[in-house]
Amino acid sequence: MTELYDVIIVGAGPGGAMAAKVAGENGLKTALIERKTDLSAIHRICTMIINVDEENFGEYITYNYRNKRFVFPHNGFSVKYDGPIRKIYGFHIITPCGNRFRIGDVKEKAREQPPVGLMINKGYWIQIMVDEARANGVEIFTNTNVNNVRKESDCVVLTDNRGNEYRGTFVIAADGVNSRIARKLGFNKERIFLGTYKDYARTYEGAKIPESDVLMFCMGWNTSISLSPEITEGHFHVSAASYSVNADLDGEINRFLSSEPYVTWFKNAKEVGHRSSCVSNIASPIPVPFKDNVLLVGDAGWMQETSITGAILPGWSAAHAVTEALIKKQPNKEGVTTYLQWWDKYLYQPYGKRLASSGSADFKDYLSPEDIDYLGSLVPEPQPATMNFFMIMKTIGRAFANVLPRIQEERPDIMQKLMAMRSFPRELALTKRRREGCAIVS
Amino acid sequence: MVEIDKEKCSGCCGCVDHCPVAAINVINDEVIIDNDICMECLICTKVCPLGAPHEVAQAQ
Numbered sequence: 001m002t003e004l005y006d007v008i009i010v011g012a013g014p015g016g017a018m019a020a021k022v023a024g025e026n027g028l029k030t031a032l033i034e035r036k037t038d039l040s041a042i043h044r045i046c047t048m049i050i051n052v053d054e055e056n057f058g059e060y061i062t063y064n065y066r067n068k069r070f071v072f073p074h075n076g077f078s079v080k081y082d083g084p085i086r087k088i089y090g091f092h093i094i095t096p097c098g099n100r101f102r103i104g105d106v107k108e109k110a111r112e113q114p115p116v117g118l119m120i121n122k123g124y125w126i127q128i129m130v131d132e133a134r135a136n137g138v139e140i141f142t143n144t145n146v147n148n149v150r151k152e153s154d155c156v157v158l159t160d161n162r163g164n165e166y167r168g169t170f171v172i173a174a175d176g177v178n179s180r181i182a183r184k185l186g187f188n189k190e191r192i193f194l195g196t197y198k199d200y201a202r203t204y205e206g207a208k209i210p211e212s213d214v215l216m217f218c219m220g221w222n223t224s225i226s227l228s229p230e231i232t233e234g235h236f237h238v239s240a241a242s243y244s245v246n247a248d249l250d251g252e253i254n255r256f257l258s259s260e261p262y263v264t265w266f267k268n269a270k271e272v273g274h275r276s277s278c279v280s281n282i283a284s285p286i287p288v289p290f291k292d293n294v295l296l297v298g299d300a301g302w303m304q305e306t307s308i309t310g311a312i313l314p315g316w317s318a319a320h321a322v323t324e325a326l327i328k329k330q331p332n333k334e335g336v337t338t339y340l341q342w343w344d345k346y347l348y349q350p351y352g353k354r355l356a357s358s359g360s361a362d363f364k365d366y367l368s369p370e371d372i373d374y375l376g377s378l379v380p381e382p383q384p385a386t387m388n389f390f391m392i393m394k395t396i397g398r399a400f401a402n403v404l405p406r407i408q409e410e411r412p413d414i415m416q417k418l419m420a421m422r423s424f425p426r427e428l429a430l431t432k433r434r435r436e437g438c439a440i441v442s
Numbered sequence: 443m444v445e446i447d448k449e450k451c452s453g454c455c456g457c458v459d460h461c462p463v464a465a466i467n468v469i470n471d472e473v474i475i476d477n478d479i480c481m482e483c484l485i486c487t488k489v490c491p492l493g494a495p496h497e498v499a500q501a502q
Contacts, residue, residue: 035455035458035467035468036468036471037470037471038471041453041471043452043453043454043455044454044455045454143468143469143470143471145458145464145467145468145469147464147467148464161464161467161469176459178456178459178460179459180459180464196489198456198489198491199491200491200492245488245489249491274452275452275492276452276454277452277454277456277490277491277492278454278456278491279454279456279459279460279489279490279491280456281459281460438460438485438488438489440459440460440462440485
């Protein structure tokens with residue numbers, strides 16, 4: 001009979017590392033299982049940005065430069081981070097000809113306006129948290145792939161790729177957007193499949209990109225193209241992403257880089273480092289992230305991009321809830337009520353419900369690159385800076401609602417396309433996503 | 443059978459996650475496919491953004 005852990009955490013990303021650190025500090029007998037050996041190596045595409053000094057999932061994260069700690073004042077904790085930092089001032093949408101819709105201004109007032117995002121070395125931060133977890137007695141199993149989960153009467157049993165078993169009173173699943181644990185527990189059967197999102201990036205050095213201390217989302221291409229600064233000064237990554245598994249991501253990056261003005265921006269740039277990628281099985285957020293004594297945190301119970309903030313916070317909350325359940329001798333759903341309430345209040349009610357009903361027509365099926373250039377010329381003044389995904393959506397909606405009468409007058413043809421796009425039946429959009437994607441349910 | 447081109451693989455683990463029978467694992471930081479478990483559904487070849495997993499003729 002193998003030993004029984006109070007809690008086993010699967011996945012040493014930001015959510016799992018945070019949960020392990022908290023469980024260790026609370027004195028629980030804890031194991032953290034990760035399939036990589038080098039926890040600081042990040043192979044999946046990630047912008048590695050922490051949203052700061054604005055609301056995110058009920059928290060207002062700030063960075064204490066003096067003590068080198070990220071501070072979470074609403075929840076009342078802080079985490080050490082003494083690695084490199086790069087300030088990010090917002091989110092820009094760039095249309096094919098180079099028109100910008102700016103959320104956050106770096107051109108005029110970069111020095112006056114505080115950053116809304118801090119880019120960090122995520123791998124280094126994870127390593128800090130895991131080291132603190134280890135110092136607090138957490139057992140770390142690396143090079144270990146968790147491939148199965150089952151519930152027994154008094155514990156949860158995990159099986160790894162070598163057939164070893166791990167027993168825990170609770171399990172915290174922090175195994176990401178394609179969570180095998182969520183799938184094995186049957187969560188996916190109750191979720192709406194919203195598509196397979198495939199993403200691929202190259203890193204360049206020596207590119208000359210104007211207003212570059214922002215995330216740049218380029219619209220009007222056959223795939224979504226993003227430009228993002230990296231933590232290494234002078235490095236940028238260019239990524240192409242699509243909901244179609246058959247999309248030519250490589251070819252689309254080439255096409256982008258050979259068009260003006262981008263060809264000029266990248267004239268003296270050369271590709272460096274290893275190409276990175278990411279593929280996400282996107283299903284609607286899970287309303288109650290608990291089953292059979294397994295708690296889901298971060299993307300494991302979400303769909304895509306709760307971002308680092310959305311991983312750290314549930315990791316923290318879930319580990320405390322498990323601690324409380326064990327103290328109260330309630331090793332069950334009632335025991336971890338605080339976590340389920342937290343998830344409902346800060347993730348599911350405000351955002352999850354809305355995301356669950358997402359899925360709409362693709363811009364590129366309705367609007368030509370020239371149409372998008374026109375729309376991109378309508379709002380030249382920068383909008384208030386934010387890196388909060390939901391605020392970005394709200395800002396776009398608000399800004400364009402104001403110019404609808406002008407579009408109607410100047411370009412009734414584009415107005416008609418926008419209206420047609422809006423009334424495209426959701427069920428057809430989802431059918432298209434299913435056909436072009438690759439759902440993993442069982 | 444399916445092979446993974448190490449030169450193309452970024453290590454993002456999309457195929458590891460999508461494999462319905464857990465035939466693909468990360469071992470010593472390398473994505474490795476176990477062809478004894480693989481049932482050749484080819485989901486890995488569809489989801490990989492870099493085209494690393496590919497079908498090859500059965501080794502004799």
